[in-house]
Amino acid sequence: MEVTPVKLKVTCEHLRHKLMYCDERQTTPGLVDDSSDTRVFFCIRTYDSLGPDGKPVSVGDCAKTRGCYCGNGRSPSGSGRVASSGG
Numbered sequence: 001m002e003v004t005p006v007k008l009k010v011t012c013e014h015l016r017h018k019l020m021y022c023d024e025r026q027t028t029p030g031l032v033d034d035s036s037d038t039r040v041f042f043c044i045r046t047y048d049s050l051g052p053d054g055k056p057v058s059v060g061d062c063a064k065t066r067g068c069y070c071g072n073g074r075s076p077s078g079s080g081r082v083a084s085s086g087g
């Protein structure tokens with residue numbers, strides 16, 4: 001069986017698709033493979049195909065310009081800072 005290459009792109013850490021739960025190459029939040037034309041994305045803040053701002057979610061739609069975007073050290077608007085895992 002041929003393994004399909006994964007092309008990961010940086011995006012919002014809340015963006016998900018179902019292969020992120022069963023393909024270990026795609027399990028890192030904030031890195032999403034968008035090589036499929038039929039992939040359905042959802043936001044883990046809303047558990048819907050629309051984000052907290054009511055706009056569609058996808059690799060192209062979830063950008064730093066959105067107030068709900070979280071990634072690369074940026075927390076969503078109004079939440080202060082990105083939570084750390086330290087003490």
